[in-house]
Amino acid sequence: MTAQPILVGISACVLGEQVRFDGGHKRNAFVNDELGNFVEFLPICPEVAIGMPIPRKAIRLVREDERIALVETKDDSQDYTDAMNQFSMSKASELQSLPLCGYVVCAKSPTCGMERVKVYRENFAEKDGVGLYTQQLQQQLPWLPIEEDGRLHDDVLRENFVTRVFSLHDLYESLGEAPTAKDIVNFHSRYKLMLMAHDPQAYRSLGRMVAIIKDYDLDTFIEEYRLGFMQALSHRASRKNNTNVLMHFQGYFKRDLSKAQKAELSQVIHDYRKGVLPLLAPVTLIKHYLAMYPDEYLSQQRYLEPYPQELRLRYGL
Structure with a gap:
């Protein structure tokens, strides 16, 4: 298609x-x-x-x-x-x-x-x-x-707007013309860490909503989910929430990384939290470790690449 x-x-x-x-x-x-x-x-x-x-x-x-x-x-x-x-x-x-x-x-x-x-x-x-x-x-x-x-x-407003545009397009593409409950669950799974960065409360409430999707009329669910999802992303991802997400990624690597690699990742995340490095730095390092130690769940997270890298929107965040 x-x-x-x-x-x-x-x-x-x-x-x-x-x-x-x-x-x-x-x-x-x-x-x-x-x-x-x-x-x-x-x-x-x-x-x-x-x-x-x-x-x-x-x-x-x-x-x-x-x-x-x-x-x-x-x-x-x-x-x-x-x-x-x-x-x-x-x-x-x-x-x-x-x-x-x-x-x-x-x-x-x-x-x-x-x-x-x-x-x-x-x-x-x-x-x-x-x-x-x-x-x-x-x-x-x-x-x-x-x-x-x-x-x-404004760097932050521009990145937030573009993230929402590409995320909504992904939602439409993922559901297609004959959406199923499985399509929605798969889509939501890819955006869990994105939601955590933008709106932790919505991350939890949308998760509970998806868990009982079978109790809904599917068309009604999609309308309600789309609104809740897009409203959640309209909240700009804070440095604190981004740091929390980065530490979630870090936790998945604890069995794979060497002591030196763990220290490197921790330092880069710490430097981002302090405002010394842009968000691009820890994200790039995480993607590097994912190439070395593949993880299907982490690799599908749209948080790592919510829009084409050519737009260079995380350089100033």
Whole structure:
């Protein structure tokens, strides 16, 4: 069976399309030049989708008595709220039928911003809004990894987003068109240590859930598991949790490694815990020892390689 492309939605301006109100774009280098080598983008500009021209008048969110309105900045009578809400609800519903694995949205946009979007009221603005389109994505696809272009400059946020995108794609590929309980159990087994690093509580609760999978309707289980799994990965893996996972790996090698090798691994993990070395260092050493002393359970753990190494995302962690 041929693997399906990793489909990622994206604000068209972030992909470099000249669709902004001033005819410009907000091309993101990481998205285009690195992530783009491994995923297939689905570009959407909500403003263009509802028929607004390029260039066009600037728009903003305004807090009215009982709603947030989308209007022209210099003419509140030009109201695009209903058209944008209708498009957003329809498009988000349509996207639910696709194996969409992530979405990169444009920061601060009144349609696409994910957080801290300006909402105006009389003579002041509060940075507490969400773009009308992205709000529908969040509501209708709560499992979907969504990240803003600007936040992808942060090493930790970028690595977390990419991890979630590739993990969700792996879930879809693993279950296929006719999933079985065994498929889910096998998938969960591969992600145990990943879950431990991101959310120890979810690691335990999802484990209990998988243990009684036969008590569920399978379709219902998959929906609940997908949501719980993706919410767990949305928690960024802390240095403390990563260290705990690394020590779990270390425990599996206690009968195989020489005294010197054990000391080497312990020191590298210790140096990572102290912030002296990046996460890549102990992970690379563990993979080296796995090549010397194969272990089927450890080798299948996606924690060791959650995405292509070419993305070089663990260098700064």
